[in-house]
Amino acid sequence: MTEANTCKVIVVDDDAGVRDSLDALLSAKGYACVLYSNAEGFLKVNNPEDPAIILMDYSLGTESGLDAIKSVRAQGDVRPIIMITAHGDIELAVDAMKAGATDFIEKPWDKNALFEAIDRGTKQAQTAADCANGRRRALEALESLTPRERDVFDQLITGASNKLVARTLDLSPRTVEFYRANVLEKAGVASVAELVRLAFMARGANL
Template sequence: MKTEPTIFIVDDDADVRDSLRALLESAKYDVEDYDSAASFLSVVAPGRGACLVADIRMPDMDGLALQEELGRRKIGLPVIIVTGHGDVPLAVRAMKAGAIDFIEKPYDDEQLLASVDRARAMSDSQRAEAASAQLAGERIAVLTPREREVLVHLVAGQPNKVIAHELGISPRTVEIHRAHLMEKMQARSLSDLVRIAMTAGVLPA
């Protein structure tokens, strides 16, 4: 049977790790658990896993510091913080820093699974966006310098005559470049072309 994407657990309490693992595996998730932030950071990489469930209070590096370190490493992993009652203000800080949820101990199984489901959906969306951006970037990379100039003006919504004036070329030449852009960018329409360009990070002139 195919399992769901990997969920990472980081908690220094072995009983908590075992309990979380059993719960998540019962929901068909693949699970990896670690007893410290350092051991997790030694193996995590961009694109791995669906989300991280981390205790807020751990020796050496707590859940908030772990979340910040993931951000510094540009590892876009949704984070769920598990917290004791007295740690709620710290958990709120974690959410302000980007955590998607915090679950108080003793946690409710259904609440935690619902939070993990939301994190997985967010992770799937982030992966799709990253794949779209990579594909768009690959298409941009094959454009000539002049085609890129024309594209920037198209993204700004300028008509052919204005682009021709701005670049010192004829409107007919702009039309030719525009046709090449449509072909190379595999765009079905001008709006599609603009969407792909903006996905690749092209900004208006």
């Protein structure tokens, strides 16, 4: 019996035969598959925090695979996307990569090439999902700050000392200590260095 893979594969293709074929092929290798017949249905429920590899067909009817990839990237989703197409050429491959695809497979696909592309994306998929989760949590932490706490946060992540923060914001050092403690608690961190990391995560950076 094939061992299940923790990373799922999302298939977006308007051809039912292709979806069924990929589902059977990948399920036999232990991958859980989620199937969509169009980009619109997929984008409505897309979750960048879900560790998955996306197989995106080029021809999707009302929205092309290239446009769908751009929409995925616009959502801040950096998980691997493999474009699959029956009309493969160098120009299309270049356009796909520019749009944000991480790999390119031609139909009819070679099974080994397909599995190799998916295997390459497995680790990246988990890392990307973890980053998306971290970014969401960082944004939630920042949104929980009061306006004054956010002022203190913005000063602290520049490396300013409590005394400098106090002078800049016209507060007493003791008041800054109070706000600093609140900021650390709400952010769920123990140091200013971790606050800096949280700020980068909120901006989508991966440190």
